[in-house]
Amino acid sequence: MLFEEIRNNIASLGKEIAASGFNLGTWGNISARIDDDHFAITPSGIAYETITAEDIIVIDLAGNIIKGNKKPSIELPLHSAIYKAKKNIKAIIHTHSVCCTAFAIARKPIPAVCEDMIQIVGGQVEVAEYFLPGSNELALSAITALKGKTACILANHGLLTAADTLDEAYKISQIVEKSAQAVIYANSMGGAIELSQSDVDFMRDFYLNQYGQK
Ligand SMILES: [Zn+2]
Known part of the structure; x- marks a missing residue:
């Protein structure tokens, strides 16, 4: 099934x-x-190392739990709003990886400097305006920051990626974290060139149209 x-x-x-190591403890x-x-x-507050399929909650877009007896992640409104707004999105991953968090706390976009990130994200990674975790306002600001992109930074928080498969969303999380790290290194040598x-x-x-075995 x-x-x-x-x-x-x-x-x-x-x-x-x-x-x-992208998420420590139960966050993300x-x-x-x-x-x-x-x-x-x-679910909310269960360490990923111990998580099982039964812990994963199935929910409808109106917020009704269909399957599972755990409490869903606090960021449920964020995920739900993105699925409602973007019909093509099939997977969302939110992580607290270190270099993306550095950009998040500085509230600076990750510039369009690494070719792999540009290909997979569609340009620079924008920063969504700050709102408290779990709020509808955060969901709306993330949707705005995701316009035309597959990733956005959540201010003072972390990274969110949205794609058509879980594998692609995770690959984006990895490439964006690597690019964020590279930009931080480049800043010690006079800065990255956009x-x-x-x-x-x-x-x-x-x-989108030619890469790989297309
Ligand atoms: Zn988070």
Whole structure:
């Protein structure tokens, strides 16, 4: 059953992300769309190392729990609002990786300087305006910051990625963290050089339409 497959996939990705060091303790959250009206999301306050498929909550876009007996992540409104606003999004990952958090606390966008990040995100990673975790305002500011992009920084908080598969959302999380780290290093050598919008557009188009075995 699709519900169970998605719950399994989220639980195993949670373990992989925990092993990566992107999230310490129980912070961060993962969700995946099941169909037009349902998605599955990680529970609140359970360490990813120990998470099982049964801990993953299946919920509808009106907020009713369909399956699972745990309390969903505090960021449920954030995930739910993005699935409602963007029908093409099928997976969302929110992480607290260190270099993305550095940009989040400085409230600075990650500039369009690394080609891989430009290809996979579509340009610089914008900062969503600060609102408290779990608030509807945070959800709306994240949707604005995600316009035309697959990732955004949540101010004073961390990174959010949104894609058409869990694997792609995790790959974006990894590439953005690597790029954030590289920009911080470059800042010790006079700063990174940003690419032009036409170069950004070319690389994004290449990634979407020609990259890999297409
Ligand atoms: Zn968080």
